[in-house]
Amino acid sequence: MTAPQKTGPKTLYDKIWDAHVAHQDADGTCLLYIDRHLVHEVTSPQAFEGLRMAGRPVHAPDKTIAVPDHNVPTTLDRANGIENEESRIQVEALDKNARDFGVVYYPVDDIRQGIVHIVGPEQGWTLPGMTVVCGDSHTATHGAFGALAHGIGTSEVEHVLATQTLIQKKSKNMKVEITGQLQPGVTAKDITLAVIGATGTAGGTGHVIEYCGEAIRSLSMEGRMTVCNMAIEGGARAGIIAPDETTFEYVTGRPHAPKGATWEMAEAYWRTLFTDEGAEFDKVLTLRAEDIAPVVTWGTSPEDVLPITAVVPNPDDFEGGKVEAVSRSLDYMGLKPGTPLTEIPVDTVFIGSCTNGRIEDLRAAAAILKGRKIKEGMRVMIVPGSGLVREQAEAEGLADIFRDAGADWRLAGCSMCLAMNPDQLAPQERCASTSNRNFESRQGRGGRTHLVSPAMAAAAAVTGRLTDVREMM
């Protein structure tokens, strides 16, 4: 049965969805065709094993891109191999699976290796209008290109490997509009955290969010990726931003982007990818960019967001199940209600991850660290999102700024974003982190995470406490 297409004005999500329905059942369940399948070592071994056991090949190996990132050490001597046995086995399993099934592969020693969500766009695998999936919730990142991109589980990884489709029901449409212009010192990270603060971690559940408005349009591709990256923290299935000149400029000349006449054809199509006048959204949130301050998280859920100028809240300020969750998280975080956020000392700073491990993030951190020293006794880890980001940061002199300031400048990988590799927090160690999750023990058992932008993280590295970056600009 072919798909009945939505008539009348469509949202961007509707358009991409309609273009990819390969089959539709009477109850609305669809087989959605997948253009790019990204694979990393943690969520894929069981899927490849499933294929082997059933004797099934990978349907489209040239649309399947694999890269190890979660388990790889980020120290300069990592060529010596991975010490942790289980991590090593997982990376070796990906090596073998990539080879056996013939998928595109960037091994650890390839300069293009890095976090899967940074490598995809960088290599031009991610393009406007595509469907992109990966066994990883932060696949939402790729939505910055006007692609429908979301995380899937390992059974679905196996399903996509075997069929290049996914069984899907359509999500609802949600619009998040950020009007006006950001104030100095406020970044894409603050936008995305402020949105989660406003909607809660379940606010986007069942929806695909389209981010729009002047403040979003003014962001670079790096900033847009930061915004979409955390759509999942707001519970949304995906985040998406309509492609425009900024997008086309970023994509042009990337290794796997179309060229010549094919580019012309692609660009003409990409220019049709926007939400039509009058299209309906199921949910709408509007924030004024001027109202967004540099923010930090104080608790153990990404919705626990406050402007840096605020104080630690009191559990009694909340309602229902959240009261218990807040007491538990303040206890875990070792914080007292009423403490000004700027008086919270930190031990460690982590700058990196698929949220903020791109060149622009490193530039923002370097702008603060330039000519300054990190506070004595602090551990400051700066981890580029890919080997190519690292190379560029070296060429631009950012790496020298980091080294001169006393930071630890490392090789590409997920690093302390989730502590599956040796980069971890000790119990009670407190970290200002540019990553995306502040869950209990996310960065190491008992570790305490405050999510911030790269500039805010750099400021904390200098002062040794959570700091309003605007004071240092």
Add this chain to the structure above:
Amino acid sequence: MDKFEKLTGIAAPMPLVNIDTDMIIPKQFLKTIKRSGLGKNLFDEMRYDQNGNEIADFVLNKPAYRKAEIIVAGDNFGCGSSREHAPWALLDFGIRCVISTSFADIFYNNCFKNGILPIKLPKDQVDALMEDAERGENARITVDLESQTISASDGTEIHFDIDPFRKHCLLNGLDDIALTLEKKSAIETFEQAYQARMPWV
């Protein structure tokens, strides 16, 4: 995948909201290349102290709930990472059904692929079942997928909704991939037309 038809078992109450997949199965256990064996580390950091000893007042460590097969949970269960290790760990422990007001999308999907039934109910019904679950062994709950009903220990019946396709697959233990491969020619026809329209993909 095992079929899910009817289950009568002990339900463990976990009223905490936003129980995320890092709590369900912390990342240090994701390094496996297998699906099995994760049950012993389910809720690891809530269940064991730093020395690996059981924390007595964590619900699944209490004598009454050690054999729980159902979890009644606070809002937004399973948020966070896409790791299918979360349902694998639940299943390996013996949990076949989770009841909450809401679930994170990916986790919800992942449950069905592994023979776990996630049930969404309105707040008052979840609250009532939570209260029932507090009574431990004395409160066996029955979940019948065919008739879409939950029977509480006092005999009260609660109806739940579920997508018919998912119900069908769960009742029959059907493998998605085999079902989709039956439509292989439709996929290939689509693929050819699509490739002609969008040669850059």
